[in-house]
Amino acid sequence: MVLKEQDVIEVKASPKPSKNKRNMKKHLLHLFLLPALFFYVGFQVYPILAAFVNSFYSFKGMVRQDFIGLENFIRLFTEEPFNNIFKNAFWHNIIYFIGTVLTKLVLAFALALLISSRIKGREFFKAVFFMPKLLSVIVVGFLFSLILNPTNGALNSFLKMVGLAEWAHPWLGDPKTALYTIILVNSWYGIGFAILIFLAGLQAIPEEIYEAAKIDGASGFKMLFRITIPMAMPAIMIMTILTFIGSFETFELVFAMQGSSGGPYYSTDVLALFFYRLAFGSVDGGEAIGLGSALAVILFLIICTATAISLFFFKRKEIEQ
Amino acid sequence: MLLAVFLLVSIFFLAACTGKGDKAEEGTKTEEKTTTKTEPKVEEKVEVKDPVELVMYSWRPEDREAYEKFIKVFEDQNPGITVTFKPYKSTEYGTILTNALTAGQGPDIIQLRPYEGALSIIDAEFIVPLDDIQGINEISDEYLTAARGTDGKVYGVPLSLNAGVIFYNKDVFDEHGFALPTTWDELLEVGEEMKAKGIVPIAQAGKAAYLLSLTHSVIGATAYDQAYIDDLLSGKADLADDRFIESVKRMEQLEGLFPKDFIALDDKDTQAMFYTGQAAMYINGSYRLETFENTAPDLNIGILPSFAKEKGGETPLVTWVDGSYAVVKASKHQEEAKKFMEFMASKEFGQMFSDELSRISAIPGVEPKHELVKEMTALGEQNPIPYLMLVYLGGGSPTTKTTFENALQGMYIKELTVDGVIDESQKSMDKWFEPVK
Numbered sequence A: 001m002v003l004k005e006q007d008v009i010e011v012k013a014s015p016k017p018s019k020n021k022r023n024m025k026k027h028l029l030h031l032f033l034l035p036a037l038f039f040y041v042g043f044q045v046y047p048i049l050a051a052f053v054n055s056f057y058s059f060k061g062m063v064r065q066d067f068i069g070l071e072n073f074i075r076l077f078t079e080e081p082f083n084n085i086f087k088n089a090f091w092h093n094i095i096y097f098i099g100t101v102l103t104k105l106v107l108a109f110a111l112a113l114l115i116s117s118r119i120k121g122r123e124f125f126k127a128v129f130f131m132p133k134l135l136s137v138i139v140v141g142f143l144f145s146l147i148l149n150p151t152n153g154a155l156n157s158f159l160k161m162v163g164l165a166e167w168a169h170p171w172l173g174d175p176k177t178a179l180y181t182i183i184l185v186n187s188w189y190g191i192g193f194a195i196l197i198f199l200a201g202l203q204a205i206p207e208e209i210y211e212a213a214k215i216d217g218a219s220g221f222k223m224l225f226r227i228t229i230p231m232a233m234p235a236i237m238i239m240t241i242l243t244f245i246g247s248f249e250t251f252e253l254v255f256a257m258q259g260s261s262g263g264p265y266y267s268t269d270v271l272a273l274f275f276y277r278l279a280f281g282s283v284d285g286g287e288a289i290g291l292g293s294a295l296a297v298i299l300f301l302i303i304c305t306a307t308a309i310s311l312f313f314f315k316r317k318e319i320e321q
Numbered sequence B: 001m002l003l004a005v006f007l008l009v010s011i012f013f014l015a016a017c018t019g020k021g022d023k024a025e026e027g028t029k030t031e032e033k034t035t036t037k038t039e040p041k042v043e044e045k046v047e048v049k050d051p052v053e054l055v056m057y058s059w060r061p062e063d064r065e066a067y068e069k070f071i072k073v074f075e076d077q078n079p080g081i082t083v084t085f086k087p088y089k090s091t092e093y094g095t096i097l098t099n100a101l102t103a104g105q106g107p108d109i110i111q112l113r114p115y116e117g118a119l120s121i122i123d124a125e126f127i128v129p130l131d132d133i134q135g136i137n138e139i140s141d142e143y144l145t146a147a148r149g150t151d152g153k154v155y156g157v158p159l160s161l162n163a164g165v166i167f168y169n170k171d172v173f174d175e176h177g178f179a180l181p182t183t184w185d186e187l188l189e190v191g192e193e194m195k196a197k198g199i200v201p202i203a204q205a206g207k208a209a210y211l212l213s214l215t216h217s218v219i220g221a222t223a224y225d226q227a228y229i230d231d232l233l234s235g236k237a238d239l240a241d242d243r244f245i246e247s248v249k250r251m252e253q254l255e256g257l258f259p260k261d262f263i264a265l266d267d268k269d270t271q272a273m274f275y276t277g278q279a280a281m282y283i284n285g286s287y288r289l290e291t292f293e294n295t296a297p298d299l300n301i302g303i304l305p306s307f308a309k310e311k312g313g314e315t316p317l318v319t320w321v322d323g324s325y326a327v328v329k330a331s332k333h334q335e336e337a338k339k340f341m342e343f344m345a346s347k348e349f350g351q352m353f354s355d356e357l358s359r360i361s362a363i364p365g366v367e368p369k370h371e372l373v374k375e376m377t378a379l380g381e382q383n384p385i386p387y388l389m390l391v392y393l394g395g396g397s398p399t400t401k402t403t404f405e406n407a408l409q410g411m412y413i414k415e416l417t418v419d420g421v422i423d424e425s426q427k428s429m430d431k432w433f434e435p436v437k
Helices: A005-013 A019-054 A071-078 A082-116 A122-134 A137-147 A154-161 A178-203 A207-215 A220-231 A233-249 A252-258 A271-281 A288-320 B002-024 B061-077 B090-103 B116-123 B141-147 B170-176 B184-196 B210-220 B226-234 B242-257 B267-275 B288-295 B334-344 B347-357 B371-382 B400-412 B418-430
Strands: A057-060 A063-067 B028-034 B043-049 B052-058 B081-087 B109-112 B157-169 B200-202 B279-285 B301-304 B317-327 B384-386
Touching (some): A137 A154, A233 A288, A252 A271, B109 B334, B141 B157, B157 B371, B184 B200, B242 B418, B267 B288
Antiparallel strands (some): A057 A063, B109 B317
8 A cells, every 4th residue: 555645744744742741641630539549648548647656645535645655555565454455355356367267268168169160040149148248247246136135036046946945045145155156247247258259269260270180080179179279379368368357457246246345354355346445435544545546556567467478478379389 | 731620629629618718707797688679779787696506415315305395495595596416326425525526626515424534524625614604503512523623623514313223113023922122131032032933033234344333333332331432532441341342242142133144135135124024123223214214104113222231221322423514615605605504504404304304403402203203312312322433433544443344244254253353443443543631
């Protein structure tokens, strides 16, 4: 094809936008980010920075007083009853994490495997398992408090009705069962989301790998441990990290079911509840905001450090693979 | 282009600010009045004073209707002042109030927690002293203590007195022929009779630990007495004193009279037990009277102040100030807010408060209409004893009261012994308590 002179002139006639205009467009796009940035800074960054600053100060009521360095942190770890409550709540957070991994994640992975196989009504099951997530955590907590009520709750009534009266139990009133009961409720609430993440991971595994393994004579069990789990590891890691963060941030469900003191007698107390009591629950303490901020900083550091370490090992493993 | 957008945004921003400024202007302003079309146009300028709106925070959403009546009376007497009652859930009130006060915006009048609960707000200088308002000096000094700052000034108008009482279902007692217990031993005896007939002697909830310390105050009022409280305050006695130990032992003994698994029960569950006649007695504050009247108006109830040590012994009534109302320092309407405080300190308000809400008013000279309120008022005047944990041991972080009630929970789930409860509470008290010299 031969270009005519006229065509060349037309091409030349549409000049490229100047560099300044291109820059301006770029900046204009940034402008659209400003409202979101404003809210992010106001509601996320500022409170975190404020907590960092407040943790180094003493408070009289709600008014900031003197700079006291690390004293709030030292008191949290050394002074009674703060040190005991901290240790107890921290331990509960660990149990909460392990319990959630063992119940929610293991079950969610099993269900995701089942749904990803060719069973009938897989979309229906996906929707059903995800449904609890549509409810507010507070509503879930309130509903389960009613269901688990020892005298007229649905669970104990059902157990009595089917002849298992001896199994009826004050699930939330017995320190031996209260925390585990909350973990189970949390697992019920969050299992749908975990299933969706695992399903996405499982569906990304190429079918050919399984076919090749089958030709090589691999059993279903072998395929699960040699192909499915290793290849779904990114999804598993992400869910484990999210579960860790969720377990250390857990507040609403425990608060809704057991109140701000994590009763009975701190048997369901977690760090976020302890923080709430320190910072807001007992303004009469007169020194609570500084200590509460110190606890918030510690909580932030625990979550950040654990997440960073997990991500580091996860990335390294990904590179090795 | 960027400049154009920036200018546009700036114009909108300025326009918004100007609009806001106009609205925000308060006090007197000039308003133009135009006569009807048929008359020659005459523009006259009339000075109109803007109505002042007072915003009032409370932790009693259940009292909204009654407060709206009280406010209507005040507004009729004080044209130009309107009061908006904004109640929040009791458990969220502290946080909401803290945020509003710290931000320096929000209410003009606030409901103030009593005793130590008021001190952090007073010490932070969020509210103003009310010593000079009319009627405040008529109120008993003992009640004013609930809102007194460390500087000795009064910062709140005490609203109502609460009494910790034992409610009993008269019909249950009559139907089964139970004798009304007046002493501690009689309570244990009749409790066993009740259990034998399948009646829960005392409908007690333990999920919310504060209910345990309230019950302790009623049950323990005759294990210790005012003399012990005086000794404790002066430093002559501590919580390891035999009299206080006896009160905690009584709580331990009571476990057998409480419902099964009471530690997992809410107050609402046990109220239902009491309404339905499954339980014979229920221990709580006098404020529950209003709840009963709304929920079970036909319930035939009586009250007992406490259980005497021995037959014919004293049965004091546990009392405390429930809360006070205070004026926020940041309020732009100090004068109007203080006017409302004077209204709240008046006998007229006290009478309305007592009649509408079946509560014991802190204002002197109020004559309750309700028979049980009248009875409680009389008992309180004859032989009162303070709610020890709330009135005197509400300090510390966590407070000694909180430590004590959580430790009681610990005792019921067998994590602590009576000595353990005393030990934890004493340790908490040692950290902040200073004997009165």
